[in-house]
Amino acid sequence: MKKRAQTLSRMKRQENLIGYLFASPWITGLILLGAFPFLASFYISFTNYNMLSFPRFIGLTNYRILLSSDTIFWRSLGNTFYHVSIAIPLGIVLGVGLALLLNNKVYGMSVYRTMFYLPNVVSIVAMALMWLWLFQPSFGLINEVLSPVYRLLDIEPLRWHQDARLAKFSLILMGLWAVGGPMVIYLAQMQDIPNALYESAEIDGASWVRKTVSITLPLMTPSIFFNFIMGLIGGFQVFTIAYIMTSGGPGRATYYYAYYLFDTMISDQNMGMASAMAWILLVLVLIVTMIALRLNRYVVYLGEES
Amino acid sequence: MRTIIATILILGTLAISAGCSREEKSEALTIQFWHLNPVGSPGFSQMRGIINAFNERQEAYFVRGTGFSFWDYWDKLSVAISSRTAPDVGYRTIDDVVARASNGVLHNISELMRNDTSQNNIDLGEFRESQLEFATWQGDLWAMPFSATTRVLYYNLDMFSEVGLTEADVPRTWSELHRVAKMFDRVEGNTITRLGFDPTYGNTHYHGWLWQTGLDFFDDELNPTLDTQGHLDVLEWIIGFNSDFSRGQLTAFGEASEMLGINVFASERVAMIVDTDGLYQTLKQADAQITYGVAPIPVPDEDGIRVSWGSGFSLEMFDNGAGDEFRRTGAWELFKYLLEHDAQIALADANGWIMGHRSAMMEYAGGDPILQAILEEIDYAVDKVFVPYAPSWHGADWFPYYTEALDGTLTPSGALAAARAHLLQKRANWEATR
Structure with a gap:
């Protein structure tokens, strides 16, 4: 009996060993390419490091400077919060709206769904360049369409991304073009809602609005919440569209946090400060996500309790 | 049938392997040179010709040129310098030579010039004083003006x-x-x-x-x-x-x-x-x-x-801290060659840049009045302070x-x-x- 137990134990160890062996390429990659840079950046955030000489430990100085005497830090953070607080709710509203629209049995619906999803497979650089054309004040399609309105109101054509007051909102509008991604998730969940619920509501005389508000939306809250969290994480890292379309301008109107981090590293050659910024961003995203997860139980339908 | 397929596969593999082999001289030390003429760019063939000309005129070193696109080059080089894997010779911007010199990542050009008794030492009189100043730190040159812009x-x-x-x-x-x-x-x-x-x-x-x-x-x-x-x-x-x-x-x-x-x-x-x-x-x-x-x-x-x-590129010899004297000498020979009269004309032709060598550029401008006028204006150009x-x-x-x-x-x-x-x-x- 004892011998059998030993054999089983040896076999289990062997099996574990083989398992680790198969997983080792991934584990090695995780440690070398993930964990090491992660920990190194944490250490570098406490140093003065210009990428030419060795990092020199300076304690919390980078953090103190960023939080107490760097006005651009707060401005870029403010711009990022503005982007997150408007882009995410708008994205959810539009995504859910589109999903409701495309959840009908109309001829050629799969074509419409594909068309709305297509922008998600377009490179963000190509997308930004296309929107530069659309927003162009002199010959852009948007201002061409709006030209009767401008004439009626006797106002100058809007300068969209070139106007400091409109630039952030222009980039948010542009981002909505890719709302087809979340829409697919909403649509999938919508189609999971049992038809019996709608049939019962119809027997009770519920209208389409009533069914949407009382059945569809509550049952969709898990996917809305999922997209909300993903949007938060992505929103705090907004960079590429501003880098390509506005270079952070006009002025610093679209100078987002990640853009400032990039400039601190590349233009100022201050890797220590940039690492500190990255860690502050991580903590911020964690806090906001944790708050959102706390709200989870109040707003998300998680099924009937037994 | 199997034998035929196997033979074809083996021969194919051998042919591909032979094609991949570098044209290096077996005993020559390989010197790394990074430039801005990647494969497929208009100046690639000319740059390869410039490098080949150096490889053919001496036996001791083999220069391997690596071209990057302008948009990739700077970040790649920064990371390479930081990780002490920089090429032996490469370009950077001349206005911030001081930053690299003061951090010990460059070889001292003045010292190399002082120790060089050969005929082809660098003639500083061919380069503009205003550009040389930007390549100077603590009285010594740490780079050389490579191109000039105005x-x-x-x-x-x-x-x-x-x-x-x-x-x-x-x-x-x-x-x-x-x-x-x-x-x-x-x-x-x-x-x-x-x-x-x-x-x-x-x-x-x-x-x-x-x-x-x-x-x-x-x-x-x-x-x-x-x-x-x-x-x-x-x-x-x-x-x-x-x-x-x-x-x-x-x-x-x-x-x-x-x-x-x-x-x-x-x-x-x-x-x-x-x-x-x-x-x-x-x-x-x-x-x-x-x-x-x-x-x-x-x-x-x-x-x-x-x-x-008037901004411009500098030519620099990167010191990765290996202390290899032979490598440093080889890099220095390439460095001098790239600053020679004829090489500067060839580089101007390959890149469309105006190079730092004055008499070479006068010859290059020839009877082109616009290029001559631009060259004249370079004498009034000043780089921005670092x-x-x-x-x-x-x-x-x-x-x-x-x-x-x-x-x-x-x-x-x-x-x-x-x-x-x-x-x-x-x-x-x-x-x-x-």
Whole structure:
């Protein structure tokens, strides 16, 4: 009996060993390419490091400077919060709206769904360049369409991304073009809602609005919440569209946090400060996500309790 | 059948392996050289020819050139320097040589020159003093000027003759520039269709205009100035040059050309523009069907200084700390070769750049009057100062305030004060981390 137990134990160890062996390429990659840079950046955030000489430990100085005497830090953070607080709710509203629209049995619906999803497979650089054309004040399609309105109101054509007051909102509008991604998730969940619920509501005389508000939306809250969290994480890292379309301008109107981090590293050659910024961003995203997860139980339908 | 397939596979593998083998001399030490002519770029074959010529004229070293696109090169090199895997020889920008020299990542060129008793030592007399100064740290050279750039005024003679002007009317002062420029402006409805000149178009910068008045961004201790009436006057001159148009109209007009992929000067949308020698290359390559010329950038009417921003690349020998004397000697031989008269002409031809070697470039310019005029202007070019606490002071630090002043969201004095405060704060923060 004892011998059998030993054999089983040896076999289990062997099996574990083989398992680790198969997983080792991934584990090695995780440690070398993930964990090491992660920990190194944490250490570098406490140093003065210009990428030419060795990092020199300076304690919390980078953090103190960023939080107490760097006005651009707060401005870029403010711009990022503005982007997150408007882009995410708008994205959810539009995504859910589109999903409701495309959840009908109309001829050629799969074509419409594909068309709305297509922008998600377009490179963000190509997308930004296309929107530069659309927003162009002199010959852009948007201002061409709006030209009767401008004439009626006797106002100058809007300068969209070139106007400091409109630039952030222009980039948010542009981002909505890719709302087809979340829409697919909403649509999938919508189609999971049992038809019996709608049939019962119809027997009770519920209208389409009533069914949407009382059945569809509550049952969709898990996917809305999922997209909300993903949007938060992505929103705090907004960079590429501003880098390509506005270079952070006009002025610093679209100078987002990640853009400032990039400039601190590349233009100022201050890797220590940039690492500190990255860690502050991580903590911020964690806090906001944790708050959102706390709200989870109040707003998300998680099924009937037994 | 199996034997036939196996034989084909083995032969194929051998053929591919043979094709992959490098044409290196078996006993030669490989010297790494990074450049900006990647495979597929127009200058790739010429650059390969330049490298091959060096490999063929000596036996001891084999230079392996690696070309990167302009947009990838700088970040790759920065990371390579940081990780002590930099190439033996490569280019960087000349204005920040001091940063690398003071951090010990470059070989001392003056020391190599002093120890070199060969016939082909570098002739410093062939290079401009203004560029050599930027390559100097603590009295020694740590790099050599490789290319040279300047900014000049391009004028369209077809458009000049259309309004009854000739080459004699090319403006020399700011007031002449304004008077001549206004003869070309055209507006249809709310849209500009043609413009004489704008001080923000092309390759112009606030500091370039500032230098013409004898003022600078920083004092000798690298403190930001920007708080004098002179600084304000220059900014107001830029903003007010086309005051009959809104900034929205001007930006839309400039951006429209850019987006349509047409050069605003080549397409005869502006009569005059300040740009680098790169525009000349663009016009030549595009075979632009316009008659044009180049002249010094107009200067302020009173006590104006003939000066332009002249950035350029430096040639550097990177020290990865290996202490390999043989490698250093090989890199030095390549370094000298790339700065030789003939190699500089070949490099100018390969890249379309104006190189640092003066007599080589005079020969290269030959009977080309535009290139000769550009070369003459390079003698008046000055590079921007390297500010360790704000290496990108003219870009990421100043530009947002500049655009706010242009857009009118900040007053000119407000923009200057805000930019100065920002730079002072940046300096204080930088010093706190020392």
